[in-house]
Amino acid sequence: MGKPILLSTPHMGDRELEFVKEAFDTNWIAPVGPHVDAFEQEFCQVTGASYAAAVSSGTAAIHLALLLIGVKPGDEVFCSTLTFAATANPIAYLGAKPVFIDSDRLSWNMNPDLLQEALAHRARIGKLPKAVVLVHLYGQSADIAPILKACNQYHIPLIEDAAEALGATYKGRTPGTFGHIGIYSFNGNKIITTSGGGMLVSDDSELVAKARFLATQARDPAPHYQHSTIGYNYRLSNVLAGIGRGQLLVLQERVQARRRNFKVYHQALGTLPGIAFMPEADFGKATRWLTCLTIDPIAFGADREQVRLALAQQQIEARPVWKPLHLQPAFAGCESIGGAVAEDLFAHGLCLPSGSNLTDADLERVIDAIAKAHNSN
């Protein structure tokens, strides 16, 4: 049995340590500094975003986005149901209520028709949500245009959770840069990482300035410590921003490596009965941050859990597709609009090891273990 093969691990390039050393040499060991400023600027260049604020996590960025939009206790916020809990937790931090929206089969992301219908219905009964949080899952953009159109029609701000989609495109542009506010994550398992970190982007310079203000304890311009609003300690460290600058330089290589993993898996396993890979919608290019597939237990001869456990026995980490948030005990009692598609993807979906640092031998081991799970049944 070989060494463990993990789902998605950090993959440093050649320059990160140089930037970190520069932070040490100049003693910029603080949540401000030249690397933070440069990381924000370079991030804008890479993504096409207008303005960016580097923060301590993607979750912090979502929290700030909701604050900036003015979400208050009792407000409702529409949110993709098929996602990580961090997408919706900040809605709860603010005492607001998430309303979960189901996925479509085309991209596994929020179903635009369902959103349009739900907003039309809510407009009729005078109960529109305060915001929509749209997730771009597993490296693939949602179908942003009809979603943005529906939001604009009812004057609802759109927050894009692009934590998993840095490096992807939607009609040639970067998901996360279409809505009112976009957010990204640099957690250790994302396509590039600062160990922990996040980014908030917007076309509105004042809004991004306000994000920086809130993220640095909301200090009013005064020589003494003066605060007219509640602040947060959410800025990114200058040391970690140095890592981020190095990682941005290799983003495209990381996208190519993850897309190659997908291609290898797809070629080897795509013809097995009962296996279907997450589709790539024709409106954009996915990064294949994680290679995901669904398993039809009858056709394949083993169900998702059996395959996952067979992989675990070979020291291979695979994970079920996100458990929809409308099924999570933490969100019990929250309204859900549809949900059957997300439930089906959760029941049958598996994420395979997908790191950009996997070797051909690693991929071979994963493929063999899945093929064996098929043949032994």
Ligand SMILES: *Cc1c(COP(=O)(O)O)cnc(C)c1O
């Ligand atoms: C990782 C992730 C987040 C949270 O980002 P952190 O930087 O870990 O706080 C939010 N949403 C989605 C969809 C994610 O995958």
